[in-house]
Amino acid sequence: MEAASADLEMIVHGPSGRNKPETRLWLRMLSTTKLITTEIRRRLRAEFGATLPQFDLMAQLYREKDGLRLGELSKRTMVTNGNVTGLVERLETDGLVKRVTPDRDRRVTVAQLTPLGVELFIAMAAAHEGWLRDIMSDVDPTTVDSLWAEIGEVKTSASNHLSGAAFE
Numbered sequence: 001m002e003a004a005s006a007d008l009e010m011i012v013h014g015p016s017g018r019n020k021p022e023t024r025l026w027l028r029m030l031s032t033t034k035l036i037t038t039e040i041r042r043r044l045r046a047e048f049g050a051t052l053p054q055f056d057l058m059a060q061l062y063r064e065k066d067g068l069r070l071g072e073l074s075k076r077t078m079v080t081n082g083n084v085t086g087l088v089e090r091l092e093t094d095g096l097v098k099r100v101t102p103d104r105d106r107r108v109t110v111a112q113l114t115p116l117g118v119e120l121f122i123a124m125a126a127a128h129e130g131w132l133r134d135i136m137s138d139v140d141p142t143t144v145d146s147l148w149a150e151i152g153e154v155k156t157s158a159s160n161h162l163s164g165a166a167f168e
Helices: 008-013 021-048 052-063 070-077 081-093 115-135 141-160
Strands: 097-100 110-113
Touching: 021 052, 021 115, 021 141, 052 070, 052 081, 052 097, 052 110, 052 115, 070 081, 070 110, 081 097, 110 115
Parallel strands: none
Antiparallel strands: 097 110
């Protein structure tokens, strides 16, 4: 493994793994997410000249044919309002997104994918799905199904113990 992609588990705790099981699990999930996210970012940039936040924003707009208010986009993508505005402006410059003001209410701005944006997103989503399949090709499909359910339990437990401020 390259130094640049060193495993977070090893960096934080070394090879002995003397941590509590919950800490080890959290670090394993975090380091796995980091590894996959880094590769997806690299492939998006190389193949489409796009960033992961651009892909995420386009995914949200693709799901909502009538578009979304910028504030709602910010919530759904976990990107600040200012950064969403910048992302939308960049995608608009590229002809992939358009901004509209429904009912001529200038206080409300809705972003929508353009036909070119829809076409590009469909290609990006297909590639993304293929990349994930490739990245996880060494994992048995029954293991994928099992992990999906088991990590769902972890997610549910985490959700049950949030302070409430996590969503603000």
